[in-house]
Amino acid sequence: MPPRIPISSCQSQLLRNCLDHAPSFSLSASPALASPLQSLAAPTPQCSRSFSTTPARPATRLRRRFLEWLDNKGAKYRTPRGPRGTNYVTRPVKTGDIYDDKMPFPNNTLFRSEPVLSDRARELIWTSVMKEGMPLKAVSAQFHVDMRRVAAVVRMKEIEKKWTRENKPMAAPYAAAVEAMLPRANLSSGENRFEPINDIHIHSYTMQQLFVPTSESREFTREDAAKAFGDYILPPDAKMRIPELVQLEKNRAAGMEPEQARAAFIKSAAQSEAAFATNQRARMQAEEERTTRVRAGRFEFRFEEVNADDTGSTGRSRKAVGWRYGVPFYDRKRGQVKIPTSVE
Amino acid sequence: MVVKIRLARFGRTNSPFYNIVVAHARTARNSRPLEVIGTYDPIPKKDLYDNLGKLHKDIKLDMTRAKYWIGCGAQPTDTMWRLLSMVGILEPKHRPAAAVSKTAQATKS
Numbered sequence: 001m002p003p004r005i006p007i008s009s010c011q012s013q014l015l016r017n018c019l020d021h022a023p024s025f026s027l028s029a030s031p032a033l034a035s036p037l038q039s040l041a042a043p044t045p046q047c048s049r050s051f052s053t054t055p056a057r058p059a060t061r062l063r064r065r066f067l068e069w070l071d072n073k074g075a076k077y078r079t080p081r082g083p084r085g086t087n088y089v090t091r092p093v094k095t096g097d098i099y100d101d102k103m104p105f106p107n108n109t110l111f112r113s114e115p116v117l118s119d120r121a122r123e124l125i126w127t128s129v130m131k132e133g134m135p136l137k138a139v140s141a142q143f144h145v146d147m148r149r150v151a152a153v154v155r156m157k158e159i160e161k162k163w164t165r166e167n168k169p170m171a172a173p174y175a176a177a178v179e180a181m182l183p184r185a186n187l188s189s190g191e192n193r194f195e196p197i198n199d200i201h202i203h204s205y206t207m208q209q210l211f212v213p214t215s216e217s218r219e220f221t222r223e224d225a226a227k228a229f230g231d232y233i234l235p236p237d238a239k240m241r242i243p244e245l246v247q248l249e250k251n252r253a254a255g256m257e258p259e260q261a262r263a264a265f266i267k268s269a270a271q272s273e274a275a276f277a278t279n280q281r282a283r284m285q286a287e288e289e290r291t292t293r294v295r296a297g298r299f300e301f302r303f304e305e306v307n308a309d310d311t312g313s314t315g316r317s318r319k320a321v322g323w324r325y326g327v328p329f330y331d332r333k334r335g336q337v338k339i340p341t342s343v344e
Numbered sequence: 345m346v347v348k349i350r351l352a353r354f355g356r357t358n359s360p361f362y363n364i365v366v367a368h369a370r371t372a373r374n375s376r377p378l379e380v381i382g383t384y385d386p387i388p389k390k391d392l393y394d395n396l397g398k399l400h401k402d403i404k405l406d407m408t409r410a411k412y413w414i415g416c417g418a419q420p421t422d423t424m425w426r427l428l429s430m431v432g433i434l435e436p437k438h439r440p441a442a443a444v445s446k447t448a449q450a451t452k453s
Contacts, residue, residue, distance in 0.1 A: 292431055293400075294430040294431065296430060298388075298399070299388050299399050299400055299401050300398065300399070300400040300401070301400070301401050301403060301427070301430055302400050302401070302402055302403065303403045303404075303405050303407075303430070303431050304402070304403065304404045304405070305405065305406070305407055306382060306404045306405065306406050307406060308379055308380065308381045308382070308406035308409045311380070320380070321380055321381075321382060321383060321404055321406070322354075322363040322364075322365075322380040322382065322383045322404075323352075323354035323355075323361065323363050323383070325376050326376070332356075
């Protein structure tokens with residue numbers, strides 16, 4: 001507690017002297033405090049309040065070090081970064097900081113957005129798939145965008161173009177505003193890879209340690225490892241989304257020309273996609289053949305042929321047709337996840 | 345005892361779903377039947393990506409078993425008769441309303 005001066009001895013001149021000598025930054029720096037000082041210079045014999053006349057303490061070691069830091073390392077925190085960014089000490093700033101644009105809301109530091117595909121990038125994907133007729137797998141591998149995302153982009157772009165043809169109003173300014181707020185990926189060369197495309201799900205059975213005796217002469221492949229882990233465990237090559245990339249790398253390692261290897265990759269990708277489409281068509285065809293359509297009145301009745309013997313030996317098989325007897329249904333139970341898994 | 349081909353109501357309040365069952369006539373509606381030969385979803389559905397607005401109802405049915413039970417003398421209820429006649433397992437039932445209108449036309453002419 002600094003010593004107090006009684007009101008009677010509250011001399012303005014004394015006060016001014018004290019304040020002038022005080023090397024206080026806040027007082028000397030702020031012009032707002034200048035006017036009270038001016039008014040204090042006027043002869044005011046009576047003060048209603050007591051003022052501390054203790055001179056401000058000289059800068060502490062901490063403060064001195066703070067000022068030093070502000071001149072050197074902390075200089076980059078003096079000004080905010082960009083028109084919509086903050087510059088807090090709590091967030092590390094490096095040269096070429098990748099977190100720079102990841103925060104669309106400067107005051108919500110907890111929300112860091114991952115980069116999104118810009119409109120240009122989406123147009124690029126759509127052009128490669130729909131105009132150039134590239135297989136989805138090849139487009140995915142070229143731009144390092146997940147195959148599901150490539151498919152989704154194509155679908156959304158198709159809808160967008162359809163709406164444009166139909167002169168439907170679109171919320172373009174809104175889309176542009178949101179896009180401007182988020183970090184974007186243009187999929188141009190030199191950019192970071194957008195996302196991993198060939199990640200596989202790790203089955204918990206494959207996380208255990210196994211000791212499998214095998215002869216030295218035998219080649220123990222990934223297929224064998226999968227078999228050792230369990231009957232239904234697939235090898236990684238069967239699990240990955242674009243297994244053709246493995247062959248591409250093998251071809252490259254074998255010394256094939258890059259262009260040739262790429263052509264072979266695109267060809268095999270197209271083949272696998274064509275096979276998938278054929279399978280899907282066959283499945284739909286089989287389903288159509290199982291179904292009898294009868295137009296009766298307002299509605300069409302679709303009779304699908306099923307097998308009543310699918311009930312199994314106990315009569316409780318999950319494949320059995322119809323609502324099951326003698327088993328509890330958890331769809332109304334508390335704590336069960338009732339979020340629909342498909343949108344129709 | 346009479347064996348019937350009938351519907352057993354499952355599903356929830358305001359969302360009915362029926363099992364097409366073969367059961368003894370005097371057993372409770374939802375008791376364990378002799379056999380479940382199909383399902384009937386009475387709520388009209390739309391086709392995905394179909395904007396024509398046409399509605400359809402889905403029925404699953406084991407036609408072979410249905411024919412077998414009819415051959416055994418099982419008696420379908422009216423609703424089941426209507427459904428079975430759609431796929432040609434049974435002759436459509438005589439419809440009194442239609443008959444009345446026919447006779448009315450006959451008397452007019």
